[in-house]
Amino acid sequence: MANEVLKVEHLEKYYQKKHVLHDINFSISKGEVITLLGPSGSGKSTLIRCLNGLEDFRNGEITFENKKVVPSEKNWQQLRQKIGMVFQSYDLFPNLTVLDNIMLGPTKVQKRNVDEVKKEVDELLKKVDLLDYKDAYPRQLSGGQKQRIAIVRALALHPEFMLFDEVTASLDPEMVRGVLNIIQDLADQDDMTMIIVTHEMNFAQQIADRVLFLKDGSILEDTPGKKFFKDPTTDQAKEFLQSMDF
Amino acid sequence: MSWEIIKQSLPMFQQGFVLTLYLSLVGIIGSAIVGIICSLVQYFKVPILDKILQVYIEISKNTPLLVQLFFLYYAFPAMGIKLSAQLCGIIGLIFLGGSYMAAGFSGGFNGVSKKQVESGKAIGLSNWQLARYVVFPQGFALSIPALAANIIFLIKETSIFTVIAIPELTNTALDLIGLYYNSNEYLFVLVVAYAIILIPLSIILTLLERRVRYGTFGN
Amino acid sequence: MAHSGINVLFEGTNFTRLLLGMWTTFKIAAIAIVIGLIIGIILGILRTFHNKLLRFVLRIYLEFFRIVPTVVLLFLFYYILPRQLNLHMPGTQVAMLVFALWVAAEMSDIVRGALISVPIHQRESGLAIGLTRYQLYRYVLVPQAVSLELPATINLITRVIKTTSLLMLISVMDVVNIGQQIVEANNQKYPTGVFWIYGLIFLLYFLIDYPLSWWAGRLEKKRLEQANGE
Numbered sequence: 001m002a003n004e005v006l007k008v009e010h011l012e013k014y015y016q017k018k019h020v021l022h023d024i025n026f027s028i029s030k031g032e033v034i035t036l037l038g039p040s041g042s043g044k045s046t047l048i049r050c051l052n053g054l055e056d057f058r059n060g061e062i063t064f065e066n067k068k069v070v071p072s073e074k075n076w077q078q079l080r081q082k083i084g085m086v087f088q089s090y091d092l093f094p095n096l097t098v099l100d101n102i103m104l105g106p107t108k109v110q111k112r113n114v115d116e117v118k119k120e121v122d123e124l125l126k127k128v129d130l131l132d133y134k135d136a137y138p139r140q141l142s143g144g145q146k147q148r149i150a151i152v153r154a155l156a157l158h159p160e161f162m163l164f165d166e167v168t169a170s171l172d173p174e175m176v177r178g179v180l181n182i183i184q185d186l187a188d189q190d191d192m193t194m195i196i197v198t199h200e201m202n203f204a205q206q207i208a209d210r211v212l213f214l215k216d217g218s219i220l221e222d223t224p225g226k227k228f229f230k231d232p233t234t235d236q237a238k239e240f241l242q243s244m245d246f
Numbered sequence: 247m248s249w250e251i252i253k254q255s256l257p258m259f260q261q262g263f264v265l266t267l268y269l270s271l272v273g274i275i276g277s278a279i280v281g282i283i284c285s286l287v288q289y290f291k292v293p294i295l296d297k298i299l300q301v302y303i304e305i306s307k308n309t310p311l312l313v314q315l316f317f318l319y320y321a322f323p324a325m326g327i328k329l330s331a332q333l334c335g336i337i338g339l340i341f342l343g344g345s346y347m348a349a350g351f352s353g354g355f356n357g358v359s360k361k362q363v364e365s366g367k368a369i370g371l372s373n374w375q376l377a378r379y380v381v382f383p384q385g386f387a388l389s390i391p392a393l394a395a396n397i398i399f400l401i402k403e404t405s406i407f408t409v410i411a412i413p414e415l416t417n418t419a420l421d422l423i424g425l426y427y428n429s430n431e432y433l434f435v436l437v438v439a440y441a442i443i444l445i446p447l448s449i450i451l452t453l454l455e456r457r458v459r460y461g462t463f464g465n
Numbered sequence: 466m467a468h469s470g471i472n473v474l475f476e477g478t479n480f481t482r483l484l485l486g487m488w489t490t491f492k493i494a495a496i497a498i499v500i501g502l503i504i505g506i507i508l509g510i511l512r513t514f515h516n517k518l519l520r521f522v523l524r525i526y527l528e529f530f531r532i533v534p535t536v537v538l539l540f541l542f543y544y545i546l547p548r549q550l551n552l553h554m555p556g557t558q559v560a561m562l563v564f565a566l567w568v569a570a571e572m573s574d575i576v577r578g579a580l581i582s583v584p585i586h587q588r589e590s591g592l593a594i595g596l597t598r599y600q601l602y603r604y605v606l607v608p609q610a611v612s613l614e615l616p617a618t619i620n621l622i623t624r625v626i627k628t629t630s631l632l633m634l635i636s637v638m639d640v641v642n643i644g645q646q647i648v649e650a651n652n653q654k655y656p657t658g659v660f661w662i663y664g665l666i667f668l669l670y671f672l673i674d675y676p677l678s679w680w681a682g683r684l685e686k687k688r689l690e691q692a693n694g695e
């Protein structure tokens with residue numbers, strides 16, 4: 001497939017003896033938005049951490065933009081500029097200002113022109129309503145503000161592919177909307193490819209082109225979003241949706 | 247206790263005081279340099295060199311300063327290497343302090359949370375960039391309590407220099423006791439002298455620790 | 466050079482004398498550690514109580530032993546006990562007393578630190594199910610604190626063992642003192658003997674301290690891994 005961004009084949013993951021991912025196979029094409037759903041402990045975080053090399057895996061292959069990824073730290077470091085990731089615990093660097101947090105990747109890793117990046121970052125900060133906090137330190141921000149900055153920090157590298165791991169799970173309820181809106185805006189761009197792990201079911205339904213349903217480390221369903229929420233194939237998925245009051 | 251005896255002894259104690267401060271300062275700076283080098287080598291896992299320094303660290307931290315000094319001062323001349331007592335003291339203190347400082351720095355670097363390291367990796371930082379912008383600044387702040395404890399420890403260890411007759415504070419007191427037998431007075435001055443160095447210093451170090459901690463982590 | 470220096474170790478009873486000296490050293494350290502740890506645990510628990518005067522006194526005690534170098538502590542007790550209190554003790558007992566008091570001071574801080582780091586909700590849920598204060602310490606706080614304080618305690622023990630090298634300063638016949646005597650007696654016959662004698666003492670200390678600090682390091686690593694795994 002020409003516009004295939006990522007393909008995962010026969011991926012297996014063990015933590016010591018514990019087998020946490022079983023024969024994972026899927027692919028995602030350019031501009032597609034996948035939500036990765038499943039009960040807690042099913043392996044969602046582990047899976048998307050494998051996709052940007054934060055976890056090594058035992059068997060299987062990952063192909064990114066039609067090139068097989070040879071899993072070495074050096075290769076992953078290159079790839080991570082194209083694959084952005086945002087975590088549940090908004091881990092900004094406490095020793096750097098908001099601006100420096102964001103500028104670090106573009107200027108030091110990608111060696112782009114400082115003034116140009118600054119201009120661009122201003123635009124991004126304006127979009128997320130945080131331009132005034134440019135020179136603040138992370139400790140002066142609320143959780144929701146930090147998480148928005150963390151997203152901007154990832155976007156500043158111009159990634160082609162974004163991974164979100166429960167980015168609203170540790171936020172106060174009133175902060176959730178603002179963060180989800182940013183992700184929604186990203187999804188509306190035609191060329192942004194994303195995998196989103198979330199427990200916000202309404203949001204998942206609204207944003208997902210496709211749903212991967214993971215249980216006990218296996219993908220039980222790989223279905224278009226509309227179908228999954230109306231009429232899931234497996235009993236396990238039905239049960240899961242019920243348990244989420246959906 | 248006689249104030250007259252104390253007063254008469256003060257000029258001698260003053261010299262010992264200055265020497266203790268001087269030897270401590272040189273020893274602490276030297277130890278910090280050795281410690282930084284060791285912890286960097288271990289952080290970047292430089293092959294071979296990290297194993298060699300590990301051996302040094304184990305020897306240094308698992309043997310007493312007194313025996314290290316005896317070795318330098320009495321055993322080395324038998325091998326044809328003659329060093330002055332003060333030089334032996336400084337080398338011994340740095341040999342000992344280097345491993346303590348290395349443990350302090352390494353503890354800080356290893357204390358930087360895994361999540362911070364991962365978010366650095368996630369924006370594509372190389373190992374060196376990760377160290378330079380994330381691990382070292384945060385790790386240094388985390389290591390300050392251990393470094394402060396080491397500084398105090400090394401100053402106290404200079405008292406052991408008395409065994410190779412370096413006329414620092416403790417040696418001064420023991421000499422005076424040997425000469426005049428007024429142990430109460432001289433021991434009193436000795437304890438006060440250490441208190442004058444160590445109490446303000448530990449207060450300053452605590453304040454510094456708070457400041458750096460706040461500047462880095464905001465708590 | 467008629468005699469190789471290493472032979473000094475096997476001349477007469479030299480080797481056994483050195484080992485006996487090490488044994489004296491070891492015994493003093495062991496007794497001081499046992500007594501010091503017991504007193505230190507009690508003081509550490511007392512320091513978590515609310516009585517302000519008690520806490521203040523114990524804090525002063527700790528700070529005194531922290532600030533005064535051990536060499537100076539040894540001399541303070543060595544001179545002041547007989548001259549002021551007319552208490553005549555052999556050097557070995559003075560050493561045990563000083564080390565025990567020092568261990569107790571340091572240990573009280575370790576214990577206190579571990580106890581107050583047990584989360585407050587643990588304390589409260591203990592009280593909520595009706596435990597008495599004794600039971601709270603016995604069943605909730607102390608067991609949780611032990612794993613936290615064990616590495617620091619082992620490290621304290623290695624420090625005490627290293628510090629026993631100072632015993633010669635108050636005329637205890639410890640391994641260093643005996644080593645010095647052997648060196649002086651054999652200096653003519655074995656000019657390089659000094660290298661081997663102090664080398665052996667160096668090695669003896671290392672052989673005792675290395676396993677201990679290795680163990681402490683391993684425990685600490687395990688604890689950190691567990692803490693990170695949560």
Ligand SMILES: Nc1ncnc2c1ncn2[C@@H]1O[C@H](COP(=O)(O)OP(=O)(O)O)[C@@H](O)[C@H]1O
Nearest residue numbers: 015018020038039040041042043044045046047
């Ligand atoms: N570092 C680790 N070491 C051992 N087991 C782990 C580790 N991280 C996760 N696991 C286990 O792997 C499984 C999947 O975890 P995770 O991917 O975090 O699930 P999810 O994100 O879906 O909640 C769980 O059983 C979890 O206990």
Ligand SMILES: [Mg+2]
Nearest residue numbers: 044045046166
């Ligand atoms: Mg997860």
